[in-house]
Amino acid sequence: MRPGLRIVFMGTPDFAVPSLQTLLAGPHHILAVVCQPDRQRGRGKIMQPPPVKDLAEAHGIPVLQPDSIRTDSFFEQLRALAPDLLVVVAYGKILPTTLLHLPPLGAVNVHASLLPKYRGAAPIQWAVINGETETGITIMQMDEGMDTGAILMAASTPIGPRETAGELFARLALLGGDTLAEALGRLQEGQLPATAQDHSLASSAPMLTKEQGHLDWTLTAHRLHCLIRGLDPWPSAYGFLAEKRHRFFRPEVVSLQTREAPGTICRADAQGLLIAAGTDSLRIHEIQPEGKKRMPVATFLRGVSITPGTRVT
Structure with a gap:
């Protein structure tokens, strides 16, 4: 040897x-x-x-x-x-x-x-x-x-x-x-x-920035799905609910095209937040409110009231 x-x-x-x-x-x-x-x-x-x-x-x-x-x-x-x-x-x-x-x-x-x-x-x-x-x-x-x-x-x-x-x-x-x-x-x-x-x-893979995590809901649900997964755990994907930053995890593409504007919450229940995208919709299963820990959406909804029509910006 x-x-x-x-x-x-x-x-x-x-x-x-x-x-x-x-x-x-x-x-x-x-x-x-x-x-x-x-x-x-x-x-x-x-x-x-x-x-x-x-x-x-x-x-x-x-x-x-x-x-x-x-x-x-x-x-x-x-x-x-x-x-x-x-x-x-x-x-x-x-x-x-x-x-x-x-x-x-x-x-x-x-x-x-x-x-x-x-x-x-x-x-x-x-x-x-x-x-x-x-x-x-x-x-x-x-x-x-x-x-x-x-x-x-x-x-x-x-x-x-x-x-x-x-x-x-x-x-x-x-x-x-x-x-x-x-x-x-x-x-x-x-x-x-x-x-x-x-x-x-060749293709490049430059260092990520926190700003890249701010979600653009006019993108297709598939693109958002990939982006959220790719930014998990850092820098993580986020949007603003009631002017507070919320980070989003565990996305699921839902083949549902609504008349709602992209970023509109169509449904909020134990299954998650269903949010309209540019094409189809995205269901978010886990969320992290500003200053708090990451949690299932079902847990999050026990402490807040989210009504359909609320926008994520």
């Missing part, structure tokens, strides 16, 4: 955890983990470590959290470790050329789309928003571009008709770990050819 690769792992959020777990369970030697600095989170603004840091420290792996990865001192730190390969999974910053070419095998990335589709920061969310029925994981040889490197391996998975970005995120994180393990095994055996991307087929 070949000896394991000497790897520096670069990753920060929950999505990267299964990939690191896979490497820790395999034959490879994790020299160090590089992740973003601890951040303030929650209403209490408490400093919290990234999930990848917690896992690395639990296994006694050295953790590096540089404010910048473009310094000579950080480059020298990595060079002293003499890695065979960098494995990058949702690290959060673009790697400079000096780091990409430091290890003999370069750097590979676990990307949550079937490249060249959905290059960028939010590939999972945009796949759901755009109504895709399939996505997957791509193991890519990193280059200086944004997700433009050669494809080493890909694995596809269907997107469920009601699946949210958050649910898909969890599945793809696991698939990423499994695909990475297979790819590194083939890489060691010299059986992992690189295939250049067809750049003419």
